[in-house]
Amino acid sequence: MSKATLQRRPLVKKILEGADDNLLVIAGLGSSNWDITEAGDRPLNMPLWGAMGAPVSMGLGLALAQPAKRVLVITGDADLMMSLGSLATVATQQPENLAIVVLDNERFGETGNQASHTSPRNNGPTDSGAGADLAMIAKGCGIADVGTVRDASEVADLVKAARTKKGPVFRLVKVMVEKLEFVMPPQDGAHLKDRFRQALLGHP
Amino acid sequence: MNAETSADWRDEIFEVLQTHDIKQVYHVPDAGHSRLIDHCQRSNSIRTVPLTTEEEGIALAAGAWLGGQRSALLMQSSGVGNTINMMGLTKTLRFPFLTLITMRGEWGEFNSWQFPMGQGTPKVLEAMGVLVYSVDKASDVKATVDAAARAAFNGGQSVAVLLRQKLIGIKDFGKKTAK
Numbered sequence: 008m009s010k011a012t013l014q015r016r017p018l019v020k021k022i023l024e025g026a027d028d029n030l031l032v033i034a035g036l037g038s039s040n041w042d043i044t045e046a047g048d049r050p051l052n053m054p055l056w057g058a059m060g061a062p063v064s065m066g067l068g069l070a071l072a073q074p075a076k077r078v079l080v081i082t083g084d085a086d087l088m089m090s091l092g093s094l095a096t097v098a099t100q101q102p103e104n105l106a107i108v109v110l111d112n113e114r115f116g117e118t119g120n121q122a123s124h125t126s127p128r129n130n131g132p133t134d135s136g137a138g139a140d141l142a143m144i145a146k147g148c149g150i151a152d153v154g155t156v157r158d159a160s161e162v163a164d165l166v167k168a169a170r171t172k173k174g175p176v177f178r179l180v181k182v183m184v185e186k187l188e189f190v191m192p193p194q195d196g197a198h199l200k201d202r203f204r205q206a207l208l209g210h211p
Numbered sequence: 212m213n214a215e216t217s218a219d220w221r222d223e224i225f226e227v228l229q230t231h232d233i234k235q236v237y238h239v240p241d242a243g244h245s246r247l248i249d250h251c252q253r254s255n256s257i258r259t260v261p262l263t264t265e266e267e268g269i270a271l272a273a274g275a276w277l278g279g280q281r282s283a284l285l286m287q288s289s290g291v292g293n294t295i296n297m298m299g300l301t302k303t304l305r306f307p308f309l310t311l312i313t314m315r316g317e318w319g320e321f322n323s324w325q326f327p328m329g330q331g332t333p334k335v336l337e338a339m340g341v342l343v344y345s346v347d348k349a350s351d352v353k354a355t356v357d358a359a360a361r362a363a364f365n366g367g368q369s370v371a372v373l374l375r376q377k378l379i380g381i382k383d384f385g386k387k388t389a390k
Contacts, residue, residue, distance in 0.1 A: 033274070053277060058300050061270035064348060068274025068282065071235060071258050076278075092263025093270075099261055196303035200327045 013159065014021040015110050018180065019081065020046045021162060022108065022169045024178040030170070031069060032209070035051040035062040035082030037117040038187070039110060043081060050206035054192045054201060060089035063107060070174075073207070077104055084111040084141060092142055098149030106169045106176040109141055110185050112184050117143040120184060121138050131199055153177040164199040220378070223251040224311065226282055230355050231360040233257060233309075235275045235282035237268035244312030244378045245287045265290035269297040269308070272385035276306040281364055284310040288332040288373075289325060298339040302371035308341075308369040309360055318347075318376035329335060329376075347375035 019042040023032065026049065034043040039062075040054040048054075066080035076078045081160060083193025087094075087109050097105065113126040113136060142155045156165045156178055168176050193199060200211035224247050227363070228236070235258045236251045245262060251259040262268050268284035275282040285293075291312060299309040315322070316329020336343050342362060346355040360369045 012273075057303065058270065060266070061273070061297060064267040065271035067260075067343060068235065068276075068280075069261075069269035069278040070274075072275045072278025072280035090267065093267050095263055096260065096267055098257075100326035108334040167295070196300075200273075200304040200306060200352065202278065205279050206275070 008058070011017065011112070011157065011183045013157070013162070013180060013182045014185060015042050015182040016045055018162060018165075018182065019110075021045060022079075022081070022166050023047065023163050024166075026051070028206070029077055030163060031073065031076050031078045031203075033062050033066045033069065033078070033080050033082075034061070035080075035086040037083065037086075039055060039082045039086070039113075040192065042096065042110070043188045044192040050191045051185050051203040053190065056194055056196070059086055060093075062086060063093040063097060066105055066107065067093070067100060067102060070102040071100060074102075074104055076171065076207075078102070080105070080107045082106070082107075082109060083116065084109060084125045085115050087141055088139070091148070094148035094150060101175060103174050105174040106167050106172070106178070107145075107152055108165070108178050108180060108182050110182050112182050113143060114184055117185075130171075133143070140179075142177065145177040145179075150175050154179070156187045158181040220349045221246040223249060223353040226354050227356045227360060229254075230254065230357070231364060232281055233360075234280040235260060235271065236285065236326040237262055237271050238283065238285040239263075239265055239287070239290055239358075240313045241285065241290075241313055242288045243287065243362050243374065247311075248285065265293040266374055267299040267326070268310075269294055273300050273304055273306055273310055276304075281287045281307070282309075284308075285326075286310060286312055287297075288312055288329045291335060292328045293333045295335055295339060298336075298341065298369070303339050305367065307363040308348070308368050310371045311356065312371055313374045313376060313379055316376075320376065333373065340369060342368050342370045343373060344370065345373040345375060349379040350380060352378070 023046040062082040070078040102142040122134040124139040316325035
């Protein structure tokens with residue numbers, strides 16, 4: 008069982024505190040979507056309800072299109088595991104305005120908390136993973152500024168890394184396995200896209 | 212087909228992309244698109260992003276559109292299969308999407324491994340709600356890509372242009388079979 012002590016909801020709330028028009032947020036499907044929504048639904052949030060594996064690439068396209076804005080991708084370990092190559096693609100572009108925060112609970116949270124590949128290898132027969140280290144993978148893909156956050160004392164630095172530090176920044180955050188309420192934003196993708204563009208560009 | 216003719220339509224595609232204010236171009240390196248990719252890489256107005264797999268390109272295009280930029284995804288027919296689930300994003304978010312696809316596994320193909328996805332390409336694109344344009348004559352390329360870009364960026368559609376193998380030319384590598 009994971010020894011993580013950080014709780015994802017208060018953590019995400021801290022990361023997004025005081026979010027203004029300079030901050031563009033993309034969240035992966037499932038828990039990360041509910042996390043940013045509990046922190047406060049806003050037009051410049053793009054919470055995904057599907058498209059597993061999309062957030063990092065979507066964040067990159069947005070970061071390249073809007074170099075003067077901060078782009079923050081918040082997603083889970085299993086979502087990122089589906090698109091590891093996108094980290095190498097980020098590294099080819101070195102976007103200074105992009106931060107990626109991965110909330111790693113070592114579980115497929117939406118489907119019954121099965122072990123993900125970031126779970127240790129030697130758990131029980133039904134909950135063993137590979138011990139995959141996403142921070143090491145990000146580093147190996149060519150993102151220089153990576154780190155792993157495990158302790159409450161490191162959260163202030165995490166917030167700075169996510170919000171203001173020169174990118175590309177990658178932070179892996181080990182979080183607890185928790186049963187949390189679904190806090191849902193609008194589901195219509197075209198609406199989410201249109202309100203985002205309206206807020207950012209002044210037209211849908 | 213002579214080399215001069217084949218050079219012309221590739222240059223024309225680049226002109227069309229510029230005319231339509233395409234700012235980001237994504238690709239997995241591809242022999243059929245190599246001249247166009249080279250143009251994009253040398254361009255000051257286009258950001259060229261190499262992908263590890265084609266599905267990244269769909270998500271990148273969504274992100275670029277969220278940020279107010281137009282993009283295009285260049286891929287080979289074999290790459291289309293890698294994008295199917297992600298292609299749904301173009302319908303769910305309803306954003307304009309343009310992809311130019313060099314075909315393999317059809318006209319005079321030498322490699323049997325290219326046939327399944329090559330033959331499946333138009334069908335899976337249509338199954339995902341993508342409009343499929345097709346061109347096999349060099350003289351039709353410019354107008355077809357231009358029409359596709361208009362349907363995408365003016366009409367809000369998801370559009371693919373198939374650059375047929377008949378247009379690109381038969382690839383044989385000039386290799387001998389192992390004895």
